Amino acid sequence: LEPSINTIYLNAMKVLSHSRLVLGSFLSAVLLAVSVISGPLLADTKDVNIVIAKQVYTVNPEQTTVEAFAVSGGMIVATGSAQDLKAKYPTALITDHSEHTIVPGLIDAHGHFISLGQGEMRAELMGTVSKEDILSRLIAFEATLPKGQWLLGRGWDQNDWPTIELPTKADLDAAFPDRPVFLRRVDGHAAWANSAAMTVADRDLNGDWQVDGGDIVRDDKGEATGVFVDNAIGLVENKIPAPSVAEDREALSRSQNFMARVGLTGTHDAGTSLKVFKALQDMKAKGELNVRIYAMADGNADMFNYLCENGAVIDPDAMLTARSVKLYSDGALGSRGAALLAPYSDDPGNVGLLIETEEVLTQHAVRAAGCGLQVNIHAIGDRGNRNTINAIAAASKVENDLGRHRNEHSQVIDKSDFARFKALGIIASVQPTHATSDMYWAEDRVGAERIKGAYAWQTMAKMGIPLALGSDFPVERPHPIEGFYAAVTRQDSKAWPENGWYPAEALSREQALHGFTLGAAYAAFQEDQLGSIEVGKAADFTVFDQDIMQVPHNKILDTQIKATYVAGNAIFQQ
Template identity: 50%
Template sequence: MKNALIILLVFALAPLAHAATVLSNAHIHTLDPQQPNATAMAWDDDGEIVALGEASALLARYPEAQRIDAGGAVLVPGLIDAHAHLMGLAMALSGVDLVGASSKAEVVQRLQRFAADLPPGEWLRGRGWDQNRWPDTAFPTAADLDAAFPERPVWLERVDGHAGWANSAAMRAVGRDLDGDWQPDGGRIERVDGKASGVFVDGAAVLVDAVVPPPSDALRARALEAALALAARNGLTGLHDMGVSLADLALYRRFADAGKLSLRVTAYADGDAAALAALCAMGPYRHASGRLGMAGVKLYADGALGSRGAALLADYSDDPHNRGLLVTEPEALQTAMVKARECGLQVATHAIGDRGNRIVLDAYQAVLGDAAASNHRWRIEHAQIVAPGDIARFKTLNVIASMQPTHATSDMPWAEARVGAERLFGAYAWQRFIAAGVRLALGSDFPVEQVDPRLGLYAAVSRQDRDGQPTGGWLPGQRLSAGEALRGFTRDAAYAGFAENTVGTLKPGYRADFVLLDGDPLSVAPRAVVDLKVRSTWVDGEAVYRIPAR
């Protein structure tokens, strides 16, 4: 009894955890099942949460803390994009934006406006074209660009990042004969009567990429600053960056060293290349700030559906005799997976078509063996078209399905034409994955889609475009609830990056990463989610974005 009293006395006299800041007058969704809601939150000087609860109690407990009145805003855990391309966004912001162009003529007009300020001879680069939006949905050709740009090389990345469109000047710069019937590994040169037409799919695009002058270090740094600012404005506090080179990691590290990396970057090495070799030689990388780490590798199985490069088990419904592309041969894919396994790294593999997904599942099963039951958290990125019988294998192998809600709403106008009605049963099948016990991590794949996670939340719960079409949603049985969607961009995204004990949830001991919104994403009508305003974005208890005062 005496010992018990001593212990109680010690705890009673122990100082409370220090709180530098108390935020109150908020409607807080913690996503912590033990304490799902609060009206106030306190964190210390290091940006670690020390308490959540009612405002009166926290203000009384920490009378010396700085006070922030949230003005009745809704506070949610910081949003995490589980599949993105940060430097891809950065470079897209420095080139011609072709997203939404409704015709080849509009593409050329945008290019001409941008080229007016370019020095003579400099390459004209852009991204975002999508022939599926045009009256003529066939691939464009070099001739469509040559009249406006007979001498200046033009190289334009398709919206999905899996094809490029070149003019004749760009093709001449390649310095080799692109005609004939040969094809590069993992890619396809589109040809008309044996002549290269100007479109290069997947691995073929490397032929042109190799001769494009690289951007300067100064341009890359400016572009990264712009990309980080855009992410913060949209409420992102973290992202999983898929396919990061050593050069990109070095740039991120310089930003982190300077305190300029305004969100958490969970980086995945760019395939079986130098970054993976460095990880195997030196072990997983983690920056002291907690803002940057690399402990995984991104691999590619197939291409994309929009450019008919996704690997299918049967022919494309709208392109007989075409079953897509394997960007990486299965043997090479397994070799890279074995290397990652032996180096203790997480594997995330791009697979869109049903054949691509089956190849990856087969490879995971072969490489993991009995370790499939372990906490490996290997992932399949996209998992867009999956044979129904393969969905349960994700659960059996403990594989995370990393999916992007806006891919479904971008692809829905033409997806059935690509794969037919029967294969849609396993297409963008979020609820079927959940019913099988598979964990979903949600993202955007920006710059393929827009950065804004509110668009992802809306697409997840509605499966409609921004005009509310189709009525009731496309394949509506696969819609997510608002809670499932928010978890996919917070708790479950954090889990997919081995960060669920520090971010994705608001609770003591976790980082003070959060977003203040002017409405509640869990209760507003689905379409209203898109219009919610981000009042501010916080990382480590510091505001990295505040909405400008009117």
């Protein structure tokens, strides 16, 4: 066996002591020591796999790029040049990606795992451009359903229609007079139902009453129009028959396959129910879970209680961990449910909705911290963000507080509140494609002054606020390449606007890659296991057909995923 770095160093010291070498000779010996390939030696190199690429971006600041790395037992055991690694492990297997670029396994720091697979089992409305377009898709999808089954879908956005106005039940009733239809808006914070669906509600939806933290949209006569916002959604949705265990398993399987195809090795699931968590545990026990899941309990419900009663579930293999809770401060900007400190610029008198009052939100946050859990709060509007910061500040005073609490979205922030992110160590979990989806109308919502504190990633980065990047799938497409492109260009796929939308807030390519890798791992307390290609970490990596760190901006979206690996195993190969 060749000597370790420590042995070489000790031998150099002996030479210096016994032979009284000059300083230059000593430095030469030390340089020899540090030039040895990083990583331990293995007795049986047949169990080693050397992965070679045209370029490997490690996201390790001490060794930013390498040509190759060695994998054994699902872990990275060495990094360096292909030639040196082959010499070190002469009988190793070779995985040749010498024409491709490799980055650490990409992690989506905010997704909705089961919803991704459910989207493939329901009517897909994302990308529709009119109510007529939606009806056409719904009619085609209905043909696949048995009689009496609810027609469910997601993805409509009135901001993309020729006439920007909310839809009504009447738009659906003509085509579906008997079958219940229930369609979530693209952001998940509003829903559109037909009359058949609305009849399942426990009380008359007409009148002037409202649900706390929600809005039943009504016409001038007080009649419910068929659109429900935030907490009002449950009046109808809670009556929809729950998916069977088999349907949940099918959705989860579809979700992980989708993730693998787009280069994702893991996600932080923003709202895991106890039912879904138990299904994931079963999949893991059977060896069927292929991607890493960092589960956030779905608010003040059974999963939250389970974690408080039984303690956080921390997987030493980092495949399925649950040590956080996802709470909601407010709604979404697109449906004007985001809570603002002053009225909407395009809807005077409307300041949005608080899903939870600040008092209740703080109670949940303090309880979570007391249970040893990370607090992750959805916050969109500047009032929602301020309430979130206040709740986290209270949670941070709990005796056994873990810290690293997260603001999920960190979207519209009053300028005076940025410093509090830094002071409290709050992680900003942001979704770059939200900015490029919202940029067509976001300034109309909040005005020219407030927009300066919106989607302000570079402002936060310069202040030292940790960033974790994701997509919020299925609100946005889960493709991390699209998130990377949005982060560094702040443009849509047609390169509009020419220089980017508020381009000073764009991230560098290095910052964007960090946010989808080591930044996301840090946000899950997993930075010692995941997020970079270095010795001692899991062999998770994503293979591209081109160098996303070097190609022109207008070529980034052309990038193809060649392979996705988790713990050294290919979960997708093109």
